[in-house]
Amino acid sequence: MDFSLTSRQRLIKEAVREFMVGECDPAKTLELAKKKEFPWEIYKKAGQNGYLASYYPKELGGQGLPLLDYCLIMEEIIRYDNRIGMALSLGSIPAKTLLRFGNEDQKKTYLPRLTKGETVASIAVTEPNHGSDIRFLDTRATKKGDEYILNGNKTYITNANIADFYTVFAQTEPEAPPYRGISGFVVERETEGVTALDLGDKIGLKTTSSCSIEFRDVKVPKKNLLGNENHGFTYIMDALNEGRGEIANQAIGLARGAYDRAVFHAKNRDQFGQKIGKFQNISHLIVEMSENIESAALLAYKAVWLYDQGKMDLATSLQAKVKCPLMAIDVCLKAMQILAGAGLFEEQFLPGYLGDALATWLLEGTGQMQRNTVAGKILGRL
Numbered sequence: 001m002d003f004s005l006t007s008r009q010r011l012i013k014e015a016v017r018e019f020m021v022g023e024c025d026p027a028k029t030l031e032l033a034k035k036k037e038f039p040w041e042i043y044k045k046a047g048q049n050g051y052l053a054s055y056y057p058k059e060l061g062g063q064g065l066p067l068l069d070y071c072l073i074m075e076e077i078i079r080y081d082n083r084i085g086m087a088l089s090l091g092s093i094p095a096k097t098l099l100r101f102g103n104e105d106q107k108k109t110y111l112p113r114l115t116k117g118e119t120v121a122s123i124a125v126t127e128p129n130h131g132s133d134i135r136f137l138d139t140r141a142t143k144k145g146d147e148y149i150l151n152g153n154k155t156y157i158t159n160a161n162i163a164d165f166y167t168v169f170a171q172t173e174p175e176a177p178p179y180r181g182i183s184g185f186v187v188e189r190e191t192e193g194v195t196a197l198d199l200g201d202k203i204g205l206k207t208t209s210s211c212s213i214e215f216r217d218v219k220v221p222k223k224n225l226l227g228n229e230n231h232g233f234t235y236i237m238d239a240l241n242e243g244r245g246e247i248a249n250q251a252i253g254l255a256r257g258a259y260d261r262a263v264f265h266a267k268n269r270d271q272f273g274q275k276i277g278k279f280q281n282i283s284h285l286i287v288e289m290s291e292n293i294e295s296a297a298l299l300a301y302k303a304v305w306l307y308d309q310g311k312m313d314l315a316t317s318l319q320a321k322v323k324c325p326l327m328a329i330d331v332c333l334k335a336m337q338i339l340a341g342a343g344l345f346e347e348q349f350l351p352g353y354l355g356d357a358l359a360t361w362l363l364e365g366t367g368q369m370q371r372n373t374v375a376g377k378i379l380g381r382l
């Protein structure tokens with residue numbers, strides 16, 4: 001076992017940190033968060049630097065990096081500024097089904113625009129009546145000649161009001177047994193009959209929107225079908241299992257960001273004539289945060305490392321996706337205790353880190369649903 005970063009990984013992390021110091025002004029990102037605006041300027045610059053979706057192959061505009069190296073890039077950005085990092089990371093995660101199951105034409109048409117920072121992608125699975133339970137969907141795609149006609153409503157879809165294209169999942173065979181009869185399609189936002197609306201304020205992910213989408217008699221050409229008809233559920237699960245390692249690593253970035261602010265405060269804030277870090281309750285909180293971050297990070301890195309080795313292990317990925325958000329939420333709450341009054345203000349980042357950590361718990365399925373799957377792996381059919 002070798003737990004050290006490679007020299008390339010170390011260099012990448014240093015370069016990313018320099019990029020953030022040079023390009024990221026927290027006062028400006030706070031304004032973006034208040035206005036709920038996507039950070040397009042820095043997103044484009046990150047694209048020029050090769051940081052966006054850098055695990056994509058070179059022919060799709062990526063850097064061909066291992067997923068772990070990419071996760072380390074995002075971790076570093078999120079650690080420095082979550083308002084930027086979460087937006088950058090969530091710009092491309094939704095395109096995973098397209099990357100994995102799209103044909104060459106579809107991939108070449110849409111994916112290079114993501115790595116260049118020209119647009120973001122959305123994935124539309126969740127519906128008002130289907131959150132965790134996506135065995136069936138109410139959205140219908142009905143074949144008519146060379147097209148499918150799409151009708152239905154989606155909800156909580158990240159960036160749907162700004163993304164140029166979506167991967168949309170809909171029921172193509174309404175009578176099919178559970179998990180079957182769902183298909184995926186690439187749909188451009190500007191298509192007639194598509195309406196995406198921001199759902200309003202939320203506690204985290206302030207620089208990405210969460211939207212409803214209405215599809216009304218939307219004509220989708222057959223060539224936009226993703227992979228095979230009625231295989232959509234498998235595509236969603238396969239792509240999510242890869243994405244879950246990324247979400248676990250986002251949580252590591254959030255926890256490290258909160259930890260950095262807590263350590264800084266403990267070293268600089270004086271009360272009763274001494275630095276507050278000299279009080280044992282404060283120093284022990286910091287040690288506990290460090291213990292928890294490091295142990296969760298080992299699991300998160302292992303999940304993605306296994307994926308890079310072609311040995312993806314579902315239980316490890318899911319456990320990382322459960323453990324890391326819980327750890328990040330706890331670290332944020334501890335950091336808030338250390339900053340006390342200052343910790344409640346957005347200027348100090350902690351409310352944002354906490355809100356984003358709460359989101360990582362439910363993005364791509366809730367931790368409870370992931371525990372259901374892991375329980376099945378450990379206990380088998382009882």
Ligand SMILES: Cc1cc2nc3c(=O)[nH]c(=O)nc-3n(C[C@H](O)[C@H](O)[C@H](O)COP(=O)(O)OP(=O)(O)OC[C@H]3O[C@@H](n4cnc5c(N)ncnc54)[C@H](O)[C@@H]3O)c2cc1C
Binds near residue numbers: 123367
């Ligand atoms: C900020 C944000 C961004 C999102 N982005 C997207 C996106 O881009 N695309 C997309 O398609 N979706 C997106 N989602 C939707 C997200 O995936 C769902 O919110 C999530 O899957 C949970 O669904 P739900 O909120 O309807 O909760 P529900 O499914 O209603 O669950 C409610 C509670 O019941 C529990 N529960 C439900 N079923 C079970 C069970 N069988 N066993 C144990 N517990 C259970 C859940 O764990 C949860 O605690 C986003 C959501 C948010 C909040």
